[in-house]
Amino acid sequence: MKRLIIIHVLILCMMVTGGLGAKAVSIHLNDAPTTVNVMLYNSTSYVPLRAVSKLLLPQAKISWQVQQAVIETPNLVLTAQPGTFYINANGRMLYAKDGIKLINNTTYVPVRLVAKALGANVTWEPTTQKVWLYKGSGTILSGDAYYHKEDLYWLSKIIYAECRGEPLNGKIAVGNVVLNRVESPDFPNSVRDVVFDQKFGIQFTPVENGSIYDEPDDESIIAAKLCLDGASVVGNSIYFLNPVKASNFWTVNHCTYVATIGRHQFYAEE
Numbered sequence: 001m002k003r004l005i006i007i008h009v010l011i012l013c014m015m016v017t018g019g020l021g022a023k024a025v026s027i028h029l030n031d032a033p034t035t036v037n038v039m040l041y042n043s044t045s046y047v048p049l050r051a052v053s054k055l056l057l058p059q060a061k062i063s064w065q066v067q068q069a070v071i072e073t074p075n076l077v078l079t080a081q082p083g084t085f086y087i088n089a090n091g092r093m094l095y096a097k098d099g100i101k102l103i104n105n106t107t108y109v110p111v112r113l114v115a116k117a118l119g120a121n122v123t124w125e126p127t128t129q130k131v132w133l134y135k136g137s138g139t140i141l142s143g144d145a146y147y148h149k150e151d152l153y154w155l156s157k158i159i160y161a162e163c164r165g166e167p168l169n170g171k172i173a174v175g176n177v178v179l180n181r182v183e184s185p186d187f188p189n190s191v192r193d194v195v196f197d198q199k200f201g202i203q204f205t206p207v208e209n210g211s212i213y214d215e216p217d218d219e220s221i222i223a224a225k226l227c228l229d230g231a232s233v234v235g236n237s238i239y240f241l242n243p244v245k246a247s248n249f250w251t252v253n254h255c256t257y258v259a260t261i262g263r264h265q266f267y268a269e270e
Helices: 002-017 049-056 111-117 149-163 168-183 191-195 205-209 218-228 250-254
Strands: 026-029 039-041 044-048 061-065 068-073 076-080 086-089 092-095 101-103 106-110 121-125 130-134 239-241 255-261 264-269
Touching (some): 026 049, 049 061, 049 106, 049 130, 086 111, 106 111, 111 121, 149 205, 168 255, 250 255, 250 264
Antiparallel strands (some): 039 044, 076 086, 239 264, 255 264
């Protein structure tokens, strides 16, 4: 019986932490050791947002508002809501592929994300199992200054038109395809021109049926910002299709399958 109780307790602990586990990793700030806890999830180092924020920004006001952690200074407003897949720093959306965690009433975020948001530098020393943080500007360039307005406008519109009802990762994936095309020499070099590209016929159904002009919802705008800030879930995919609705399967027959997210399959060039 005692053994069964111990097993049940261990299982419960694993469920509560959602796979997070302590690791013999230490954090140094400006070459000095700290006592900040580090948790590991899928090889990503998670740190308590409050503790790291206090290290990097001692003057910061830290609070809990509307189910999210809030960090405030004269130059920064950062919010992190457990259960979501990003933090919002000055209007910038920074992607956490495994989500924001809540452990024992403490908000944990990937250390590289909080460092980017707080204008700090971070390096990892695998041989010594140490994370090194170095204070920087204390803030991140605002979304208004960072995002190209026209790119954000059309990217959020194509994401919404193609992905309404899809999960966030599905929205990010479609945004990735559009931005991968912008980077490809085989496609136009702006988001708007990619969306309306007709070199080989209309590329996106929403352009044909007019739904490209519908107003995007909040999550589609967030997904577009995440993509523009580097979030990637389908690698170098430049094609996607809904196999239930598709009538042309050239992509399936000539490209490399990457992933299926929601209703869409994603493909890269061979």
